[in-house]
Amino acid sequence: MVMGVTMAENAKTDINNRARPVEKFNFFQDQRVRSIFYQLITLSIVGWLGWYLFTNTSENLAARGMSTGFSFLGSVAGFDTDFKLVEYTPGIGTYGDIFIIGALNTLFISFLAIIVSTFFGFILGVMRLSNNWLVSKVTLAYIEIFRNIPLLIQIVFWYIGVFSLLPVVRKTIDISFGSEMLLLNNRGLYMATPVYGELFWVTAIAAVVAVVAVFIMRRKAHKTQDESGEQTPILLRSLLILIALPGIAFVLTGAPLSWDMPVLEGFNFVGGTTLPPSFLALLLALSIYHSAQMAESVRAGILSVSRGQHDAAMAIGLKPGRVMALVIIPQAMPAIVPPMISQWMNTVKNSSLAIAIGYADIVSLFMQTGLNQAGHAVEMVGMTMAFYMFISLSISWLLNIYNKRVQLVER
Amino acid sequence: MAIITLNKTPTRPAPLSETSMLGWMRRSLFSSWFNGALTIFTLYIVYITLQGVYVWGFADATLVADNRRACYDYSLTGACWAGVIDWMDNIFYGRYPREEIWRIDLGGLLLILWMAPLWMRKVKGKIWIGVTVVTFYPFLAGYLFAGGDKGLFMQLMVAAALVALPANVINMLIGLFKEQSLGQVLQSLVAKFSEDEKVQRNLMLALVALSLVIAFVFQSQWQEVAVSWTKWGGLFLTLAIAGIGIACSLPGGIILALGRRSKLPIIRILSTGFIEIFRSVPLITVLFMATTMFPLFMPEGFVLNKLTQVIIAVCLFNACYMAETVRGGLQAIPKGQYEGAHTIGLGYWGTMGFVIMPQALKYMIPNIVGSFIGLLKDTTLVSIIGLFDILGMLRSISRDVPWLGLHKEPLIFGAIVFFIICFSMSKYSRHLEAKLETGNKK
Numbered sequence: 001m002v003m004g005v006t007m008a009e010n011a012k013t014d015i016n017n018r019a020r021p022v023e024k025f026n027f028f029q030d031q032r033v034r035s036i037f038y039q040l041i042t043l044s045i046v047g048w049l050g051w052y053l054f055t056n057t058s059e060n061l062a063a064r065g066m067s068t069g070f071s072f073l074g075s076v077a078g079f080d081t082d083f084k085l086v087e088y089t090p091g092i093g094t095y096g097d098i099f100i101i102g103a104l105n106t107l108f109i110s111f112l113a114i115i116v117s118t119f120f121g122f123i124l125g126v127m128r129l130s131n132n133w134l135v136s137k138v139t140l141a142y143i144e145i146f147r148n149i150p151l152l153i154q155i156v157f158w159y160i161g162v163f164s165l166l167p168v169v170r171k172t173i174d175i176s177f178g179s180e181m182l183l184l185n186n187r188g189l190y191m192a193t194p195v196y197g198e199l200f201w202v203t204a205i206a207a208v209v210a211v212v213a214v215f216i217m218r219r220k221a222h223k224t225q226d227e228s229g230e231q232t233p234i235l236l237r238s239l240l241i242l243i244a245l246p247g248i249a250f251v252l253t254g255a256p257l258s259w260d261m262p263v264l265e266g267f268n269f270v271g272g273t274t275l276p277p278s279f280l281a282l283l284l285a286l287s288i289y290h291s292a293q294m295a296e297s298v299r300a301g302i303l304s305v306s307r308g309q310h311d312a313a314m315a316i317g318l319k320p321g322r323v324m325a326l327v328i329i330p331q332a333m334p335a336i337v338p339p340m341i342s343q344w345m346n347t348v349k350n351s352s353l354a355i356a357i358g359y360a361d362i363v364s365l366f367m368q369t370g371l372n373q374a375g376h377a378v379e380m381v382g383m384t385m386a387f388y389m390f391i392s393l394s395i396s397w398l399l400n401i402y403n404k405r406v407q408l409v410e411r
Numbered sequence: 412m413a414i415i416t417l418n419k420t421p422t423r424p425a426p427l428s429e430t431s432m433l434g435w436m437r438r439s440l441f442s443s444w445f446n447g448a449l450t451i452f453t454l455y456i457v458y459i460t461l462q463g464v465y466v467w468g469f470a471d472a473t474l475v476a477d478n479r480r481a482c483y484d485y486s487l488t489g490a491c492w493a494g495v496i497d498w499m500d501n502i503f504y505g506r507y508p509r510e511e512i513w514r515i516d517l518g519g520l521l522l523i524l525w526m527a528p529l530w531m532r533k534v535k536g537k538i539w540i541g542v543t544v545v546t547f548y549p550f551l552a553g554y555l556f557a558g559g560d561k562g563l564f565m566q567l568m569v570a571a572a573l574v575a576l577p578a579n580v581i582n583m584l585i586g587l588f589k590e591q592s593l594g595q596v597l598q599s600l601v602a603k604f605s606e607d608e609k610v611q612r613n614l615m616l617a618l619v620a621l622s623l624v625i626a627f628v629f630q631s632q633w634q635e636v637a638v639s640w641t642k643w644g645g646l647f648l649t650l651a652i653a654g655i656g657i658a659c660s661l662p663g664g665i666i667l668a669l670g671r672r673s674k675l676p677i678i679r680i681l682s683t684g685f686i687e688i689f690r691s692v693p694l695i696t697v698l699f700m701a702t703t704m705f706p707l708f709m710p711e712g713f714v715l716n717k718l719t720q721v722i723i724a725v726c727l728f729n730a731c732y733m734a735e736t737v738r739g740g741l742q743a744i745p746k747g748q749y750e751g752a753h754t755i756g757l758g759y760w761g762t763m764g765f766v767i768m769p770q771a772l773k774y775m776i777p778n779i780v781g782s783f784i785g786l787l788k789d790t791t792l793v794s795i796i797g798l799f800d801i802l803g804m805l806r807s808i809s810r811d812v813p814w815l816g817l818h819k820e821p822l823i824f825g826a827i828v829f830f831i832i833c834f835s836m837s838k839y840s841r842h843l844e845a846k847l848e849t850g851n852k853k
Contacts, residue, residue, distance in 0.1 A: 363693070378704055
């Protein structure tokens, strides 16, 4: 292909050379000279600007007696954070640790928000196209309301208006129907965490075996259907395997699982895992806002499948739900996935609004608190931006892989 | 055997099940038992929600009270709108001096007056209206809002705006009554004086110069009290930042998009890199960059105020998004347009300026409106770095002594304001899209 293009270009320049009348050679009328000239001008302006900013910055830093370089990452950070996924003690941990904690927190909340909002985005997108008039209009109202209100207002509202106004610790609400495993109050959500016993790995292996078995069974059933047209009902059987196999293993090894329960001690709960209100508010707001955005791309994708596909699927006797699942959605996917992935990217970027409510993501922990303490503005802002660029590059790499696969299938 | 009827069977009306309200309900609400259950369930949810909103927001709400305690005395379950109403001026104008608020209103009215002809079918010369509003209005409005002493550049721009504004109004009137543009009328007037084209052109130039001089003299008499940018706030500040952001991101975006599609590799790489860097990071990091790094970038003794820093950041950030919008518009132009333009001998800038851009821009208008909505919503972020935009104002209500702790009502009021603005604009952009779509198919 590349060769073909160059050959065509060669042929074109050949014709151009032959067809061009003999004229006086004018240096600045020559296209190549002009293109090099323009590029040199641009390059020198950009280079000069970069150099100017660089010298200004280094002069300013020198005048204020500030050091540069990344050595500050090894120095000890003296502040704590209320939410971290790795071990960290203030006074011992370094700014490097702070960066990692912030980055992990950003990735953690974006990951959860992406899963929740993609799931609800699909449901809302399909509901929006429901032939039930009321359902469709209510979904439309949901989408339009939450799409048109700035995310920041929503985040602040959920944080100050809802999660901070929850009952105090003494009047904690139990949202797990009396089992006291999920407790909600104005300090956050307290969850019981599982503690695995000695022989728990047997159950885990049994679960993996069950999943593999179900997978193999599904493929077999598909194959039989492709070859003979006979359908084998496997739903009940696979459910049975999925529940029974790990269940039996669990009981036989003597139920090696206990729960670390949150218990009220003094003025607060101890034990289990705590999710701070800022985390809950941010997760809720991101999920609501982005599910509304994603619902729009799902809707557009489904509408891009031509009406004939729907009619034909109905004509061969599929039920409406199967038409959606087997005919429409698979064909809509190539139109849904690219905007969906760019919405994922937006979710990651928007999680930076955590700074407004103090969830310890990379922006609020590293770029704000850290910067206030250590004061390496250029390095810290640069590192944060580089982090986001890295995420963005990875996500667009994913998108490229998907696009290539879709194109191959089309051929 | 054949049956031949000479009389046509009259068409029967559609069956009642298709036309009646009940038939419609059966089809679209109760087509199956599942659908019926869904309808009833949804109705129940809608009822619960609306009832809750009604009781909290209307029935039990307090509209007039002196402080939050008085609200509570009236009702514990209702909203306390009194706090929002008490702060209404602050929410819209920030801490702008109360006796000067007319300047903001006047600025808004002038913008409406300036832009309104764009929607009138009979008015001609719309490109000039668009160009003048982007180039001159910001300076006029800027002086109106900020006041104080004008520099020479500012004086020139204000004078130009003072010429462009009446010209625009006259143009609108001429358009409405005679369906001609101001330029055409002036030309025919000038043609009565002399046949010679050179004389005509000189006469026109003299006319423009004369009006510029008059405007310059006039504006040098015009002096407003200076209002520091620290007093700007509320919805006014939000709209101002978003407006400036969109006005400078448009040319910036066009340049970047052209650079990205350029055949010259260095220019292409630089533009692509610039666009992708800013598109891959969140706005808040760019705002932080502006407030923490810009002071380091500047030479000694040169201090930008925070508002300027924020505006520069918003412009840079938004120009990159605008560049992608413009690129999308350029890609939609068929190749034949480029080839046609080359054939009649236009160079690169001629092709872009006279053939490609006018077409592409027309199809980009819905997307530009869309990115304005996005920018407007994003502008709330400036409250994080300490500017008192509408969100900053709404949040400070809860810190005001009489309304201490009043969080929900202001935020909901802000949400309603944004919803009204953004929803109507997005409706309009969809309407435009539909209009342009059919225009294309014809």
